Amino acid sequence: MLYMLKKANAIALYMFAFFLTSIPSLAKETQPGKDLKTEIKKYISHHLEDAHDFSLFSFTNNIGKHVYVGIPLPVILWDEGLKVFSSSKLNHGEGVAEVGSSYYKLEHGKIYRTGPEGRINYDKNNHPTNKLPIDLSITKGVVSMLIIAFLMFFLFASLAKSYKENHGIPKGIGRFFEPIVLYVRDEIARPNIGEKKYSYYMNFLLTVFFFIWFLNLLGLTPLGVNVTGNIAVTFGLALLTFLVTNLTGTKTYWFHILDPLGNSMKWYSKIPLYIILIPIELLGIFIKPFSLLIRLYANMQAGHIVLMSLIGLMFIFKSWLGSPLSFGLAFAISIIELLVALLQAYIFTMLSALYFGFAAEDHEHH
Amino acid sequence: MEKLISEFSLGLFFWQSAIFIGLLLLLRKFAWKPILNAVNEREDSIKNALDSAEQARIQLENLQSENQRLLKEARKEKEILIKEALKTKNQIIDDAKKEALNQTEKILSQAQETIQSEKRAALKELKNQVGSIAIDIAEKVINKELENKDKQMNLVNDLLKATDFK
Numbered sequence: 001m002l003y004m005l006k007k008a009n010a011i012a013l014y015m016f017a018f019f020l021t022s023i024p025s026l027a028k029e030t031q032p033g034k035d036l037k038t039e040i041k042k043y044i045s046h047h048l049e050d051a052h053d054f055s056l057f058s059f060t061n062n063i064g065k066h067v068y069v070g071i072p073l074p075v076i077l078w079d080e081g082l083k084v085f086s087s088s089k090l091n092h093g094e095g096v097a098e099v100g101s102s103y104y105k106l107e108h109g110k111i112y113r114t115g116p117e118g119r120i121n122y123d124k125n126n127h128p129t130n131k132l133p134i135d136l137s138i139t140k141g142v143v144s145m146l147i148i149a150f151l152m153f154f155l156f157a158s159l160a161k162s163y164k165e166n167h168g169i170p171k172g173i174g175r176f177f178e179p180i181v182l183y184v185r186d187e188i189a190r191p192n193i194g195e196k197k198y199s200y201y202m203n204f205l206l207t208v209f210f211f212i213w214f215l216n217l218l219g220l221t222p223l224g225v226n227v228t229g230n231i232a233v234t235f236g237l238a239l240l241t242f243l244v245t246n247l248t249g250t251k252t253y254w255f256h257i258l259d260p261l262g263n264s265m266k267w268y269s270k271i272p273l274y275i276i277l278i279p280i281e282l283l284g285i286f287i288k289p290f291s292l293l294i295r296l297y298a299n300m301q302a303g304h305i306v307l308m309s310l311i312g313l314m315f316i317f318k319s320w321l322g323s324p325l326s327f328g329l330a331f332a333i334s335i336i337e338l339l340v341a342l343l344q345a346y347i348f349t350m351l352s353a354l355y356f357g358f359a360a361e362d363h364e365h366h
Numbered sequence: 367m368e369k370l371i372s373e374f375s376l377g378l379f380f381w382q383s384a385i386f387i388g389l390l391l392l393l394r395k396f397a398w399k400p401i402l403n404a405v406n407e408r409e410d411s412i413k414n415a416l417d418s419a420e421q422a423r424i425q426l427e428n429l430q431s432e433n434q435r436l437l438k439e440a441r442k443e444k445e446i447l448i449k450e451a452l453k454t455k456n457q458i459i460d461d462a463k464k465e466a467l468n469q470t471e472k473i474l475s476q477a478q479e480t481i482q483s484e485k486r487a488a489l490k491e492l493k494n495q496v497g498s499i500a501i502d503i504a505e506k507v508i509n510k511e512l513e514n515k516d517k518q519m520n521l522v523n524d525l526l527k528a529t530d531f532k
Contacts, residue, residue, distance in 0.1 A: 049373070050375055050378055076377075109375075134376065134377075135375070135376065135377040136376075136377045136380055136381070137377055138381070139375075139377065139378060139381075141378050141381075141382075142377075142378065142381040142382075142385070145381065145382060145385045145386075146385060149385050149388070149389045152389060152393065153389065153392055153393065153396070153397070156393055156396075156397030156398070156401065157393075157396040157397050159397065159401055160396060160397045160399075160400035160401045160404070161400075163400065163401065163404035163405075164400070164404075168404050168407060168408040168411075169408075178401075178405070181401060181402075181405075182405065185402070185405075199402070202398060202402060203390060203393065203394040203398050203399075204390060206393070206398050207386070207389060207390045207393055207394075207398075208386075211386060211389065230373075230375070230378060231370050231373050231374050232373075232374050232375045232376070232378040232379040232382060233378060233379070233382045235374065235379060236379050236382040236383045236386065237382070237386070239383075240383070240386065240387075
């Protein structure tokens, strides 16, 4: 019931805010003579990227200037010393930020060091040649992750507290989340890792499951965040799975990789096979988490692209038939995306648990 | 692939890892451990409760069958007791009758014996009495008759004939 309510709420909020945000920005940014399709395409690709400020929407005012509505975020650069300044100085790539004696400009989501005039030089492959400082800014994605982290902390800490206060029975929203925690334990961790060792991995599995799920859901809100569809985030998550898998790997696990045939063959007959097998097995160590990072990234990215394209179609058709049609499609895709948000979190957790299961294997079965 | 690499943001990766690991550590301490412990405890207590309920059920069943057994035994014992009591009663009655009969017989035989001995004593007394009377008579007769010797003899003979001794 709660889930349904939440779903309905999310959809309602989503639709409401998309009308508020996307339409003015898309409609008003369109200038006569400009190709609407490239405009939409640019808007979508801009949305998919991380941003240095938390912009809600933008429009062009009557003197032809872009007006952005949102919250500026701190920019943290390491460029011969720590440089911290507000992203409002960058003015969405339209201005040059002067910090001390250095000048920075935002170009395609990256901050380059420039001269006072803010010129960016390109090489023959159209790559900027300007110096790229180390960028540790609190971007939109970081803020989203912080929000989710706080949300998760308070949610689950209160659930933990409600057990003490209510004699082992959860209260309030915990009643909804406890079965999910138990599902992760009983359906994901236990069967894949085994009764003996699953509890060591529960912290990671639960955190990663809810982290991905909540970020996926946040990506469906009209705030326009696309955190789990960002390769750096999925890379970070998959890297942790990789580290946990290989750092907790038992002797059996490494034997399976380095001696996959075991005692089924004489050692001299194994040599020619192992020239091929061992590199494959070793590569497998990296391919497994790599598939995790690509799967999550591609699914979320694709979902956002499809959804935004369908919404963009409304502005291309501009007819009594096309717009309702694309609205209907976008509506249906949104519902599917709600499912995908959960499914991808489940798959990531499930496969992580599977890999941990390989790593935690303790018995010999040759 | 090139697009992926150019999209990769070191800053985001750094913050993601930092936030995630921080969250993981915090949640481990404040959420997952207490939650899983509480759930495990609850599951254990439910399991224990079910186990003890089952045990109580078995005990109750045992108790009931024990009760049944005791009841049956008690009933059997009661029957035996009643039977025995009946038997005892009949025996007592029989004994009493026999005793009474014996007593009666004894009293009767005693009475007869007494009667016999009384009779004998009475006869003896009578004999003595008769003897002395006879002697008295004889004396008187003798005194009178002895005046005549024949007469004396006759008399003695007559007297002796008349008196039938037993």
